[in-house]
Amino acid sequence: MEAQVDTTTNAGQLLAAASGGRRRWGDRIFSNFAVAAAVTILALLAGVAAFLLIQAMPAVTASSSDLPGGKSLIDYIAPLAFGTVLAATIAVALAVPLAVAVALFISHIAPRRLLLVLGYMVDLLAAVPSIVYGLWGIFVLGPAAVGPMEWLEQKLGFIPFFEGPASVTGRTMLVAGLVLTVMILPIVSAVAREVFSQTPRKLQEGALALGATRWEMIRMTVLPFGKSSIISGAMLGLGRALGETMAVTIILSVSGIVTFNLISQANPSTIAANIALDFPESTGLAINTLIASGLVLFAITLVTNLGARAIIARQNIQ
């Protein structure tokens, strides 16, 4: 950071000297402002981490009989962390193939007129507030999913995911995962689309000239070129899905258990939804426990993001 600042200042000084000292002040103010902004970001992040650590401490040191439900902290948070990861995994697993397909369609297949409209439409999905997605999930998607989920139970009940008994209200992990899928779709596809359309023309035309079909061209040039963008898009989406609160809080019928059964009325809760549900009536140590679960969520998102960066960095080196 320091080195960069110094170069800009030096460049600014040169410019200032060239223009007779008039621009010097402007540059100074700008570089100081930029440094202040960077420092503030770091301080904020450190402050949030410190807040979580300090507030979570009483719950970590308390004996398990004093905690909500009389369980140990790990027993309290583990099912929540499981639910959080499960919901986010469903969302990413469904959203990534869909988002890549949408991105490819927009960048390489759609006719020019359709392209603009479709691009805007996908971006608009990102502008819908999460509470609206929640209401849509509970009033429209949930009830509509009851029939298909009963079908899944009957036909595919041997798979643990669809063991059932199917919920009669549709407020299940599968529906929550589907809503999260729609929510992260625009993020993943926007990132992928941007990079797909930057695939060097030379490569694409070369592949076509060698007799590749359009799909082969996409597979051999566009997808390899955009691989790291797909991963970083997926990670951005995963981050949003992990932290999503309102939609999950409204939709999911939570029961504090650990299960892979996606279509029953008893589902694991997620960390964010659990905080939203229990915070209003909590006092004292119960709040510290909720904040401790928040710390775990913070750690999960941090690790995912660092992992994504590591993958992307390795890709770029290759």
Added chain:
Amino acid sequence: MSPSRWLAIFASLAVLAIGVSACGSSDDSASSSSGSLSGQIAGAGSTAQEAAQEAWIAEFENENSGVTISYDAVGSGGGREQFIAGGVAYAGSDAALEEEEGELKKAADRCSPGKLVEIPAYVSPIAVIYNLEGVESLQLDPETLAKIFNQEITTWDDPAIAKDNPGVELPDTRITPVNRADESGTTENFTDYLSEVVPSIWSYEVSGDWPVKGGEAAQGTSGVVEAVTAGDGAIGYADASQAGELGVATIKVGSQYVEPTPEAAAKILEESPEAKDLAKTPYMFPFELDRKTESQGTYPIVLVSYLIGCTQYGSADEAAIVKGFFNYVISSEGQAIAAENAGSAPLSTSLAKKLQPAVDAIESSS
């Protein structure tokens, strides 16, 4: 970095801080009043009381244009905590102050040298709501109710349900019991009823968190109502006023099946003894709800929510407003407005008369 640059950073942070603190301060001066009272007070607590509080405050402010009251529905526990810390003038609480963690003592200290005031202000029947195609009316005795909610009875044509409902054709639909996903006073009172009346079947500890795993869970009263409406064969519990078009089960009390009407709910306070050990001052009226009552026409699944305040406050204005407000709340007018807006059960006139001395004890002039 050079010192001047650090200086600039701190300067910009300082400007930020000043900006933020400027936003924080607000104009607290009371507007000119036409009523006798003026000033502002804050209350906090029970979410169950929220709708009633909004109605009371709106009406009270209407009559006393110089008064501003704000009620923050942070939850009962949070309300009691803020009251003890001196952050709010009064608290709304779904439970009476208890000895646990020195709460009663701390609350008494907060009011010292004045005394604690605790009056039941909001009584709401909790209805058992259900959605079962073709079944217009449903009668349940406490054992069956408990077995439905602890998932021992899983289909609607179970003999235990049939026994309570002679002549009713029950389908073999699976029962989906719906409970609150968030911690709530409604859950606490509902489970308290079950564990008081049928302890052999309902052996869970009473708390605001639903104890049975594997049921359908929904957020808030509206969430439970929505889930029951959506699912055929679903049954849940919610404030009676929110039941809407759903079927409401009648509950067996003594030899009768009783509907959750406001009158039947208000009657429980007349049947129930006061919890003398929790009444540390003559102005506290904590009730030990007699859920096991067999008295005719009494509905025992109710939520009773209290107002908690002091007989003395730092300023005479504050005390006068609390007194006026409490007085309004327990008046027949205040109770009627709560019944209209929140579906609560109005306090009986005899009980209101009994509570009056507690309100009168608040010293409005220092």
